[in-house]
Amino acid sequence: MREKGKHRRIRKSGLARGFAAAGTGGAAIVIPLLASSGAQAAALPHVPVAAPALAASTGTVRAAVPVSAHQSGAAKATEATYTVKLGDSLTEIAGRHHVKGGWQRLYEENRSVIGGDPSLIHPGMKIKLDGAEGKAGGTGRAKTNERAARSSERAPSHTSNLDGWIREALDIMRREGIPGSYHGIHRNVMRESSGNPHAVNNWDSNARKGTPSKGLLQVIDPTFRAYHVPGTKFDPHDPVANITAAANYAAHRYGSIDNVNGPY
Incomplete structure (x- = not known):
């Protein structure tokens, strides 16, 4: 016999089906939830969920973005310079380094260093070699030599x-x-x-x-x-x-x- 005052919970045969969303740090997984109609929801079953790749601490998923060489701190190409030696002239330096525009270009680029007289350059002076074809390496020099050879072939006697x-x-x-x-x-x-x-x-x-x-x-x-x-x-x-x-x-x-x- 049932004790007085205690009532038996009536179990219904029909099931009410619901869904619950489990948060996974920004990505939601829908989990079926079974609950008795008119009763409290049953505890969610434990479902292991893999964390999303590259998730930040805030839970936002971030895509991997390629980083450029400049952003990664890669060293920038250094500007080519030449240190003047005894007996040098702007014309000789420009010719030796194949500077486009000759000594005039070299002088204009270095006027602040050389001063008002382009003939007065001193040993130890640092000169920028802007426009030098040879900065790109041997290929640039090879092309310059090839052009010079072709030019000499066409030169009139x-x-x-x-x-x-x-x-x-x-x-x-x-x-x-x-x-x-x-x-x-x-x-x-x-x-x-x-x-x-x-x-x-x-x-x-x-x-x-x-x-x-x-x-x-x-x-x-x-x-x-x-x-x-x-x-x-x-x-x-x-x-x-x-x-x-x-x-x-x-x-x-x-x-x-x-x-x-x-x-x-």
């Missing part, structure tokens, strides 16, 4: 006399961006040496200092070394090398060999 020397020098000067005209060079050559590439001045102040003027445009050795144009012979008695070095010096000092009308 010149007669071995004053007219031919001036015309050959003008071809090189145009390539290097050095100003000057046939008339300006010829006029100065005739005044300085009368067209003799072996002329040497052994009597003036330069000669007394031990550096006599030499060649068609009477260039002293220190000036020739400083303003020698790459691609020409390193000999002040060579007619083309003498003309181009003198014209290069005059461009730095006077703007052009055409502006020289006397001893310079």
